[in-house]
Amino acid sequence: MWRGLAEGRGAIGEVPWLREAKTQYRHGGGLLDYAPDAHFSASEQMLFDRATQFALLACDQAWRQAGLQLTEQQAARTAVYIGTAVGGSDALDAVYRDLYRDDCLTLPPLTVPRAMANAAASHIGLRYKLRGPSLTISTACASSTQAIGEAFRLLRHGAIHAAVAGGTDACLNPLVWRAWESIRAMAPDTCRPFSKGRRGMVLGEGAGVLVMETLESARARGAPILAEVLGYSANCDAGDIVKPSETGAARAMREALQDAELPPGQVDYVNAHGTGTLLNDRVETAAIRRVLGEQADRIVASSVKSAIGHLMGAAGAVELIAGLMAFERDLLPPTLNHQEADPECDLDCAPNAPRAQRVNTLLKNSFAFGGLNTSLVLRRPEVAA
Structure with a gap:
């Protein structure tokens, strides 16, 4: 995944096994070359x-x-x-x-x-x-x-x-x-x-x-430290089952930073939820601006979903691991497939190419149906040491 992101390549394409299902669309982030037999026995495949x-x-x-x-x-x-x-x-x-x-x-x-x-x-x-x-x-x-x-x-x-x-x-x-x-x-x-x-x-x-x-x-024990988690917040909008809330998203980010005892000005990069829907991206942009203020104009907020699709319950963890490129390689994952700037999504999203940049503090966002908002704050390992 890091190699693909570093080269600005995406994994989204036609999913062959959906042809028989006669779905309206067939483009997704599928693991097309996955071979279960290479990893699991026949009896394990019956169970897993x-x-x-x-x-x-x-x-x-x-x-x-x-x-x-x-x-x-x-x-x-x-x-x-x-x-x-x-x-x-x-x-x-x-x-x-x-x-x-x-x-x-x-x-x-x-x-x-x-x-x-x-x-x-x-x-x-x-x-x-x-x-x-x-x-x-x-x-x-x-x-x-x-x-x-x-x-x-x-x-x-x-x-x-x-x-x-x-x-x-x-x-x-x-x-x-x-x-x-x-x-x-x-x-x-x-x-x-x-x-x-x-x-x-x-x-x-x-x-x-x-x-x-x-x-x-x-x-x-001399373990390889990828990052240090500093802060965490989770909340519920209690507003709408599907529509995102700028207030709830902003509160999750703000409270995660408070939990980390960090001011907004120390955030260098936002690993965004960034689903590609009209409403979510607009709401997340507004929430980031509300929390980070002027710092929002100095940071990158990119979406890994542009490269691999929306992994649903796995999305946050996989995107966070992709974001650790920022600590490991001083390289920010890009937002691929970007065509034209949207005035309502006016953050620097590293369009179409990774960005070489040192990052000390990363903010990870995940928002969900049910009005659920979650944010994590992580710090690069050298700073933790």
């Missing part, structure tokens, strides 16, 4: 939905990079917090077709454990023998950002030793795709956040997982 497979693979990458080795006592205090918007939707799509199209009298015996929303979190716990709290957070598009934030709270209060946190979703099936088409929020071709002429969101799939621990623990 596509979303669970993605979560296990992402966790394996994170676990190996973190180099975390736990005693039995530490494993008993290691949490698994995974966000998902729709859980095992691939499994549900398949059994609905069996039941209602093919009139099957029986369904696969592992349907329930395969489709249940907590499957990914539970299988991560099983694989790594993690016996701490296991929580599945389903707050639509804010799910994985909130999972990371809640794990951060547990760590800060000393309730756990470490955490595996992130999110997963695999929504590119006829069931979920047709549902999103019916709400008329999808673009016919690609995602163009903050651009004049944008026509909506584009679905994607994948997972992102982080290994989290206290700064003291990471330093003591």
